[in-house]
Amino acid sequence: MSQSxxxxxxxxxxxxxxxxxGVWSWLTTIxxxxxxxxxxxxxxxxxxxxxxxxxxxxxxxLTPEPTIMGANTYNRMFTLHGVVMIFMFMIPAIPGVFGxxxxxxxxxxxxxxxxxxxxxxxxxxxxxxxxxxxxxxxGGTDTGWTFYAPYSTSTPTTLFPVLLGVFIMGFSSIVxxxxxxVTIHTLRAPGMGWMRIPLFVWAIYATSIIQVLATPVIGLTxxxxxxxxxxxxxxxxxxxxxxxxxxxxxFWFYSHPAVYIMVLPAMGVISEVxxxxxxxxxFGYKMIAYSSLGIAFVxxxxxxxxMFVSGQSVLDNGAFAAISMLVGxxxxxxxxxxVATLYKGSIAVKTPMLYACxxxxxxxxxxxxxxxxxxxxxxxHWHDTYFVVAHFHFIMVGAVIMAFLAAMHYWFPKMFGxxxxxxxxxxxxxxxxxxxxxxxxxxxLVGNAGMPRRYxxxxxxxxxxxxxxxxxxxxxxxxxxxxxxxxxxxLVRGPIAGDNPxxxxxxxxxTRSPPPKENFDHDVVIDRDAHSYQEPGEEVEHVVI
Amino acid sequence: xxxxxxxxxxxxxxxxxxxxHHFDTIEKQDHAIRLGMWLFLGTEVLxxxxxxxxxxxxxxxxxxxxxxxxxxxxxxxxxxxxxxLITSSFTVAMAYYFIKKGKTARCALMLVFTILFAxxxxxxxxxxxxxxxQEGALPGQFYHFHEVTGPGANLFYTVYFLTTGLHAFHVIVxxxxxxxxxxxxxxxxxxxxxYVPVELGxxxxxLVDLVWxxxxxxxxxx
Numbered sequence: 185m186s187q188s189x190x191x192x193x194x195x196x197x198x199x200x201x202x203x204x205x206g207v208w209s210w211l212t213t214i215x216x217x218x219x220x221x222x223x224x225x226x227x228x229x230x231x232x233x234x235x236x237x238x239x240x241x242x243x244x245x246l247t248p249e250p251t252i253m254g255a256n257t258y259n260r261m262f263t264l265h266g267v268v269m270i271f272m273f274m275i276p277a278i279p280g281v282f283g284x285x286x287x288x289x290x291x292x293x294x295x296x297x298x299x300x301x302x303x304x305x306x307x308x309x310x311x312x313x314x315x316x317x318x319x320x321x322x323g324g325t326d327t328g329w330t331f332y333a334p335y336s337t338s339t340p341t342t343l344f345p346v347l348l349g350v351f352i353m354g355f356s357s358i359v360x361x362x363x364x365x366v367t368i369h370t371l372r373a374p375g376m377g378w379m380r381i382p383l384f385v386w387a388i389y390a391t392s393i394i395q396v397l398a399t400p401v402i403g404l405t406x407x408x409x410x411x412x413x414x415x416x417x418x419x420x421x422x423x424x425x426x427x428x429x430x431x432x433x434x435f436w437f438y439s440h441p442a443v444y445i446m447v448l449p450a451m452g453v454i455s456e457v458x459x460x461x462x463x464x465x466x467f468g469y470k471m472i473a474y475s476s477l478g479i480a481f482v483x484x485x486x487x488x489x490x491m492f493v494s495g496q497s498v499l500d501n502g503a504f505a506a507i508s509m510l511v512g513x514x515x516x517x518x519x520x521x522x523v524a525t526l527y528k529g530s531i532a533v534k535t536p537m538l539y540a541c542x543x544x545x546x547x548x549x550x551x552x553x554x555x556x557x558x559x560x561x562x563x564x565h566w567h568d569t570y571f572v573v574a575h576f577h578f579i580m581v582g583a584v585i586m587a588f589l590a591a592m593h594y595w596f597p598k599m600f601g602x603x604x605x606x607x608x609x610x611x612x613x614x615x616x617x618x619x620x621x622x623x624x625x626x627x628x629l630v631g632n633a634g635m636p637r638r639y640x641x642x643x644x645x646x647x648x649x650x651x652x653x654x655x656x657x658x659x660x661x662x663x664x665x666x667x668x669x670x671x672x673x674x675l676v677r678g679p680i681a682g683d684n685p686x687x688x689x690x691x692x693x694x695t696r697s698p699p700p701k702e703n704f705d706h707d708v709v710i711d712r713d714a715h716s717y718q719e720p721g722e723e724v725e726h727v728v729i
Numbered sequence: 730x731x732x733x734x735x736x737x738x739x740x741x742x743x744x745x746x747x748x749x750h751h752f753d754t755i756e757k758q759d760h761a762i763r764l765g766m767w768l769f770l771g772t773e774v775l776x777x778x779x780x781x782x783x784x785x786x787x788x789x790x791x792x793x794x795x796x797x798x799x800x801x802x803x804x805x806x807x808x809x810x811x812x813x814l815i816t817s818s819f820t821v822a823m824a825y826y827f828i829k830k831g832k833t834a835r836c837a838l839m840l841v842f843t844i845l846f847a848x849x850x851x852x853x854x855x856x857x858x859x860x861x862x863q864e865g866a867l868p869g870q871f872y873h874f875h876e877v878t879g880p881g882a883n884l885f886y887t888v889y890f891l892t893t894g895l896h897a898f899h900v901i902v903x904x905x906x907x908x909x910x911x912x913x914x915x916x917x918x919x920x921x922x923x924y925v926p927v928e929l930g931x932x933x934x935x936l937v938d939l940v941w942x943x944x945x946x947x948x949x950x951x
Contacts, residue, residue, distance in 0.1 A: 294751035297761045362768045370761040371751065400772045404779040408891070417887045418869030419783065425881040430786055434779050702750075 193682025195601050199698040214299035215701060219306050220285030221599070223276060226306075230272035230313065237265035239661055242623075242654040248642050255640040259326035260341075262638060266329030267320060267346065271353050272313045274584060275442060278449035279360055279395075280309070282591050283388045285599060287364060289692035289699065290382045292373025292708030297366040301359050308356035316349025328638060330439070333420035333431040337412040344414060347406040354403045357445070361395030364388055373691075375710035382690060382714040383459075383472050387452025390476035394441045394448075394483065402438035405431065429494050436487035444483040446580060448476055450587030451518055451547075454540050457590050458522050459715040460688040461537040462529025466715040468521035475514040482510045492563045501560045508558035515551050519544065534686075535609030539590035542617040546582030550575060553628070568638075571631030574624045582620055589616070589667070596671075597685045601698040602678030608670040615663030622656025689717055747923050759925055766929050770936050773899075777940055780892050784947060787888060791881025798877045798885035799948060801866065803857055807949040810853050811941065817846035818938040821907070821931045828924045833914060836927070840911040843934065847904040854897055861886070889948055896940055903937045906930045 200217045210218060241261055244251045253261065284302065288295055296302050319325065323342025327335060336343060368389050372381065409431065411417055418424030420431045459466040466472065488496060488504030496504075522544060531537070553575040557563050566572055597603055630649040635642055642650065684693040691714065695704050745755050752758040788795050824839035865873035868890050872883035910930040913919065919927060 288751075297751075298765060299749075299751070301765075358772055362765055362772075365768060366761050366765045369764055370757055396768055396772055397775055400776040401779050404776050408779075408783075411891075415868070416870040417891070418883055419887055419891075421869070424869055425787070425791065425884050427786065427790070430783060434782065 193680045193685075195680045196696045196698070196700070198700065199601065199696065200701045201600075201698055203701040212303075214295070214303055216284050216288050216296050216299065216302060217599075217699065217703075219302050220281050220283075222306055223280035223284060223309070226310065226313070227273050227277045227281060230268055231277075233317075234265055234269035234273055235661065235664065237261050237268065239657060241265060242657045244640075245642070245650045246654050248644050248647055248650075250641065256324070256326065258640045259328075259638075260320070260324050263325050263328050264320055267316060267325075267350070269580075270329055270442070271316065271350055272309075274446040274580060275353075275357055276309055276360075277446075277584070277588055278453065278591065279364070279388060279391055279445075280306075282384075282453065282595065283360070283364060283391075283449065286595065286692050287367060287385060287388060288371065289598075289695065289703055290385050290690065291368065291371055292376065292691060292704065292710060293367065293371035294702045294704075295371075296363050297370055298363050301363050305356040305359040305363070308352050308359065312349045312352030312354075312356060314349075315352065316346045319343075319345025319349060330435065331406065331409055332435075333409060333412065333428045334422070336409055337416075337420060344410050347410040347413075350406050351403045354399045354406075357395050358399045361392035361399070364392040365396065368392075373708040373710050379470065379473075380710055380713050382692075383455035383466060383469065383476075384449075384452035386473040387448045387455070387476050390480040391445055391448045393477075394445050394480050398438045398441040398445075398484070401434060402442075405434040405438070408434075429491070432491050432494055433487070436490045437484075440487040440490065441480075441483045443576075443579065444479055446584050447547075448479060450543070450584045451476065453587040453591040453594075454522060454543050455518075456690060456715075457536045457540045457594050458525050459717070460594070460686055460690065461532045461534060461540070462526050463532070463687075463717050464525055464529035465713075465717050466521070467524035467527075468517075469713070469715070471517050472521050475517040478514040478517075479511055482507060482514065486511060486558075489558050489563070492560050493567050505558050505560050509555055512551055512555045512558075515547065519548060519551075534593075535604075535606060535613055536590040536594035538610060538613040538617070539586045539593065542613070542620075543583050543586040543590065545617075546578050546586060546620070550578030550582055553578065566631060568636055569631035570627045570635045570637055573637045574627035574631055577624050577627070582624070585620075586617075589613070592671075594686070595692075596674070597681030598692060598697050598699070600675055600678075601681055601696075602674055603681045603685060604674035604678055605670050608666060612663045612666040612670070615659055615666065619656050619659030619661075619663055623653050623660055624656075626650070626653040626656070689715060745923075755923075762925055762929070766932055770932060773936055773940075777892070777895065780888065780895065781943070781947075784888050784892065787881060787884050791879065791884065794877060794879035794881050795885050796951075797879070798866075798882055799951065801864075801874075801876055802889070802949050803860065804949050806853050806857050807945055810850050811945045813846050813850050813853070814938045814941050817843045817850075818935055820846065821934045825924070825927055825931045828914065828919050828927045829921055831921045833917065833919070836919075837911060837914045840907055840914060844904055844907050844911065847900055847907070850900055851897065851904075854893065854900075861890075892944055892948070896937070896944060899937045899940065903930075903934050906933055 200215055201221075204213070210222065213219065240252070241258070244253055244258055244261075284296070287293075319342060323345060325339075325343055325346050326341050327339055327343065331343070331347070368381070368385060408419055412420055416424075418426045420426045420428050422428065455466060455472055486504060486508040488500055489508045492501050492504075522540075553571075557566055557572060557575055593604065593609060626649040630646050630653070631637075633646065633649075635646050681697050683695070683697050685697075686693070691708075691710065694708070748755050748758060752761070820839045820842040824836045824843065827833075827836035827839060861867065864876075865871075866877075866886050867873070867883075868887035869883055872886060874882070874886070877885070907930050910926055913926060
């Protein structure tokens with residue numbers, strides 16, 4: 185990264201990382217930036233664990249017969265993988281890390297509205313995650329992350345600690361969402377009207393609405409499963425008049441919107457990155473902002489598409505299918521606006537931009553297959569096959585992880601004041617994007633050929649595609665190893681970044697890197713629109729970042 | 730906004746010790762706190778919504794049996810509890826009114842009334858519960874009540890105990906919050922310029938009341 189100005193960048197002597205010292209000062213901090221950093225470390229641990237479980241599953245599928253584990257271990261392994269990745273990584277990842285770190289900086293505020301609740305949400309996350317992880321490992325939970333009744337209420341393995349852990353992590357998610365909504369409403373700097381807030385903030389706002397409205401329902405639902413498992417109250421037990429499909433409705437009422445808890449912040453990141461690396465005003469600011477709210481709204485009414493083969497009426501199936509496709513419309517609005525932003529921009533191909541391009545491919549591919557699986561007649565064929573697995577991994581891993589990595593590279597200089605090695609960044613990005621495709625494209629094919637998900641062994645004829653998928657996943661894993669190495673080096677020895685190494689116009693770059701404890705040395709007044717790289721009619725500024 | 734933070738803020742803003750460092754004005758801070766509370770109340774509504782959904786589905790499935798089962802609840806005690814809770818909502822609103830006027834003693838008295846009503850509600854509820862235990866009108870596998878036997882009969886009591894149980898838990902939480910507010914009122918923490926915690930405690934109590942207003946007709950009347 186060369187500097188856009190001639191001055192040698194300086195590393196500030198006092199910043200949020202060293203303003204107070206000692207472990208205790210971290211554990212009791214109410215500084216949103218430190219809480220963001222602690223979330224960062226925590227979700228990376230969860231991601232590492234979830235990734236290891238995923239690799240073990242892939243190794244198991246190298247051969248049609250048992251390879252390295254038994255059938256019960258396999259069931260526990262995919263449960264661990266799902267629960268860890270979804271509740272401990274995906275849901276808190278972008279809001280917990282980048283939302284916490286950036287929201288007040290982007291709004292020109294000193295902190296979030298309720299700093300202590302913010303710390304509480306981190307502790308709740310830690311407590312819930314520890315409880316769920318220990319519960320799963322020691323109790324051998326084998327229900328999958330969906331906890332479907334009646335299996336979950338009758339499995340001989342332990343479930344209660346996991347459910348309680350999910351409940352507590354849900355509470356953490358609610359607290360974060362509530363805090364962010366109030367912060368966006370009340371702590372915008374003078375001059376920042378609603379149409380001037382950065383698109384990442386819009387995305388977080390939409391996400392927070394889902395977190396606040398949907399999460400209580402999953403909290404109640406998992407507690408009901410727990411009560412059912414322990415007390416046999418009959419609520420989901422057909423033998424006592426209960427209905428397991430009611431569980432599915434309640435579960436997906438949260439868990440479908442939860443997909444947007446994961447993907448909306450990712451879309452916010454991409455809006456920021458594409459603007460910054462095209463050196464161009466974002467195209468269709470309002471449309472991108474409103475489509476985030478649109479996805480949040482429509483997402484609440486799409487849950488039934490998980491239940492096309494659970495005995496829903498034809499009318500319900502049709503309605504849920506149509507509503508689900510609306511999500512595709514809102515997503516497409518965003519994609520077209522991002523592409524229009526790239527058009528005639530002065531594009532700087534840097535690591536975050538590579539990930540953003542990867543994101544565009546994955547969101548389109550994953551979105552299109554999403555329309556396909558939302559079509560009832562097609563879904564009957566694909567339901568519970570690897571096709572669905574590949575589809576949601578394209579969105580949840582493809583899109584969300586690309587955005588997470590883009591965010592990590594784009595804001596790394598702001599968070600730590602240092603730069604990573606651009607060359608290695610690109611190498612790792614290439615491995616990850618190629619490896620990802622190599623992992624999941626074969627899964628579409630094998631699913632379409634009829635391989636069901638969550639099966640321990642499979643017929644001989646699926647071997648080659650499974651081997652291809654496992655080979656691809658090793659490329660993916662290797663890419664992450666490269667990132668770990670150069671990021672650790674960059675943390676310690678990376679060149680000093682300076683306040684704004686990318687020449688970005690995002691408000692968060694208007695302070696030092698790393699920022700001081702109270703975010704800004706001066707009072708913030710906003711006198712321009714977000715992402716304003718040029719005035720109307722002005723040519724794109726051709727600057728090599 | 731607790732002590733250490735408030736003291737730090739007091740250095741910059743000698744006028745108001747309750748203003749946290751990251752807010753410009755106390756009005757803005759109060760607005761933020763109220764908004765946060767309303768959002769929280771929204772999450773509570775959705776928490777109960779799941780159970781109301783279960784109620785609706787099974788009511789639809791087992792309409793006749795559930796109608797019979799609902800007749801076995803004690804309408805008199807249920808109605809008494811409804812009156813108790815509505816009255817307590819009135820007293821908590823009066824507590825808020827008095828603290829805004831600076832009448833601390835009357836505010837404290839109204840809070841004491843509210844807490845006593847809450848306690849009364851729990852006593853009545855536990856009498857009802859103990860009847861149900863004696864009759865064997867219990868959830869799921871524990872069900873051995875002879876008056877109602879049709880399909881889905883046990884589910885009525887499952888839903889009855891889950892909804893009223895979760896509600897009773899909220900009554901206990903609400904009571905604890907009001908006791909904490911009362912303690913602060915007695916210590917003289919509040920004034921006509923600073924009374925947000927009284928307001929929030931009152932809001933929470935109204936929610937507890939509101940949930941019951943829905944539970945009573947659904948379980949006892951129809």
